[in-house]
Amino acid sequence: MPPKNDPIPSAKRRRQVALLIDFSRWYGRRILLGVAKFVREHHNWSVQCEEWRWTDPVPAWIKNWKGSGVIAWLETPELAEAIRKLNVPTVDVRGVSGCELPLINTENRLVSNFAAEHLIQRGFRNYAFCGFVGANYSDARSKWFQEHLTKFGFDCAIYQPPEISRNLQSIELEKRGLLFQEHLAFWLKSLPKPVGIMACNDIRGQQIMNACRRMDLLVPEEVAIIGADNDELFCELSDPPLSSVALDTLRIGYEAATLLERMLNGGKPPKQPVLIPPLGIVARRSTDVFAMSDRQLATGVRFLREHVFDAITVNDIARAAAMSRRAFEKRFFTQFGHAPKAEVLRLRLTRAKELLQDTDWTLAQIADRTGFKHGEYLHAYFTQKTGITPGKFRKNAKFDSKERSGGQQAT
Numbered sequence: 382m383p384p385k386n387d388p389i390p391s392a393k394r395r396r397q398v399a400l401l402i403d404f405s406r407w408y409g410r411r412i413l414l415g416v417a418k419f420v421r422e423h424h425n426w427s428v429q430c431e432e433w434r435w436t437d438p439v440p441a442w443i444k445n446w447k448g449s450g451v452i453a454w455l456e457t458p459e460l461a462e463a464i465r466k467l468n469v470p471t472v473d474v475r476g477v478s479g480c481e482l483p484l485i486n487t488e489n490r491l492v493s494n495f496a497a498e499h500l501i502q503r504g505f506r507n508y509a510f511c512g513f514v515g516a517n518y519s520d521a522r523s524k525w526f527q528e529h530l531t532k533f534g535f536d537c538a539i540y541q542p543p544e545i546s547r548n549l550q551s552i553e554l555e556k557r558g559l560l561f562q563e564h565l566a567f568w569l570k571s572l573p574k575p576v577g578i579m580a581c582n583d584i585r586g587q588q589i590m591n592a593c594r595r596m597d598l599l600v601p602e603e604v605a606i607i608g609a610d611n612d613e614l615f616c617e618l619s620d621p622p623l624s625s626v627a628l629d630t631l632r633i634g635y636e637a638a639t640l641l642e643r644m645l646n647g648g649k650p651p652k653q654p655v656l657i658p659p660l661g662i663v664a665r666r667s668t669d670v671f672a673m674s675d676r677q678l679a680t681g682v683r684f685l686r687e688h689v690f691d692a693i694t695v696n697d698i699a700r701a702a703a704m705s706r707r708a709f710e711k712r713f714f715t716q717f718g719h720a721p722k723a724e725v726l727r728l729r730l731t732r733a734k735e736l737l738q739d740t741d742w743t744l745a746q747i748a749d750r751t752g753f754k755h756g757e758y759l760h761a762y763f764t765q766k767t768g769i770t771p772g773k774f775r776k777n778a779k780f781d782s783k784e785r786s787g788g789q790q791a792t
Contacts, residue, residue: 396645397448400430401440401460402474407612408630409454412474415634416452423642435475439463450641452634455482470644472637476654477517483644485637488656489518492626493525493579496607499624499662500577501533503605504672507573509538511565511589512581519581522609526579538576540568559588566592574603575672575679583608583615586623590667601670602679611663621666621686629660671716677702678712685721689728690752695721725752730766733759737771738778744771 400416403409413430420426429448433440435456443463450470455461456477464471464482476486500508510526512519527537542561569592580586586608590600598604600621608616611627636655644650666686673679681702685693698721699709713721729751736747745756753759763771 395425395427396450396642398426398428398641399443399446399448399451399453400428401433401443401451401453401464402430403435403454404432405434407614408610408628411628411630412454412634412637415631415636416638417634418631419635419638419642426638435460443467450645452637452641470641470650472641472644472650474633474637483640483650484654485633485640486654486656487518487628487630487633488658489521490525491658492609492628493522494529495626495659495662496579496609497526497529499607499664499668500579500605501530501535503577503668503670505575505577505605506535506672507538507576508535509540509572509576509578510581511540511578511585513585514542516581519585522579522581538572540565562588562592562595565589566595569593569598569604570596572604574598575605575670575674576603577605577668577672578607580606580608582610583612583619583623583625586625586667587615587619590619590621590623599679599683601667602673602682603676605668605670605672607662607668609659616663616665619667621669624665624668625663627660627663629657633657673716675712675716677704678709678716681709681713685724686728689725690732690750692752693725726762729753730763733763733771734774737775747771 400413402413402416404413416428420428429442429446431440435454439460444466446467448467448469450472451464451467452472452474453460453464454475455464455473456475461482471482473482473484474486476484497508508526508530510523512523514520523539527539530537543564544561565588569589578589580589586606589604589606593600593604593606600606607624607626609626609628611625616623616625636657640650640655670682673682681698681704684701685698688697695710696706699706702709704712710721713724717724733747733751733753736742736750740747742750743756744759748754748756748759751759753762760771763774767774769777
């Protein structure tokens, strides 16, 4: 028997709950996992769920569905109207204006603040925002990014496409973004360098990175890019991998389920949206830089990072920067506070940690892939720098992964 102060008393019968959430996006899949966590804990829901994209037609079964409640990604007026006709408690997890239903959503103000702080800490004085103009989440993140930078006396350039359509749905705006890649590339070229850019999401971040490559702009040395959502597929497919603000989408799903259960028990929905703060920054190579106006040095640093796992020497790096070894080492130390060799070892160690965590490769295999001479050298250097052996690190990482199976972690 549940305690008297249990905010969610057990139902006498199973709730029939429909989930209409986009399976195609990392954001949507994580929300579904959050709902699943609630279902496992409470055991009183029978869930109707199918593989569905919000761009699909309204499911035919909705019209005659006789269920208890709905959690939905309400992007289109057609779906919102179909859900309203059911006349059952509903929680929205999308937040498009006009739906006027109880909403659990990301706190975009903090998403932008986190991104701005991340770039400020890297010494940038030039900033820009690039989004999908007309998409509500993008416009909100643009507004808050600008406002946060203003507090520190910084201006922010905003990308404006040659054509703006405010009546399109989000995915249509994202597709239109691909139509103006040349325009975006020339805008990026025109920005003062080095510049820190926030992309409205990781999809836009990858588009910015491709445009930089087209204009031979160095990422992150000239253009540092941070996205939002922490969609691992887009972040890791980007070259270099894209830093991103990690959203607590698991919690969004869990809180949406919690709210729906309370509404099913007669509770009143909140009058204002419930906004979930982001988890933090997942830093990857696209912002792994301290702002540099020295293009020669930036060229050398780019060569270092692109060949860090090869058998390169400081002479090779200096030659790529069209500098003498002595001049390169001096300018590098002034910028980073350590020698180029130390930076090579730092990057190799970081990659070794990733491979220990994400693969079952032997230490010898990891040493070969990360530029260390052999497994014994990697073992000794790893232990010296981290205070634990590679084997202990791998064991701890696997334990932490299991502990976080119901959530995300960001730095």
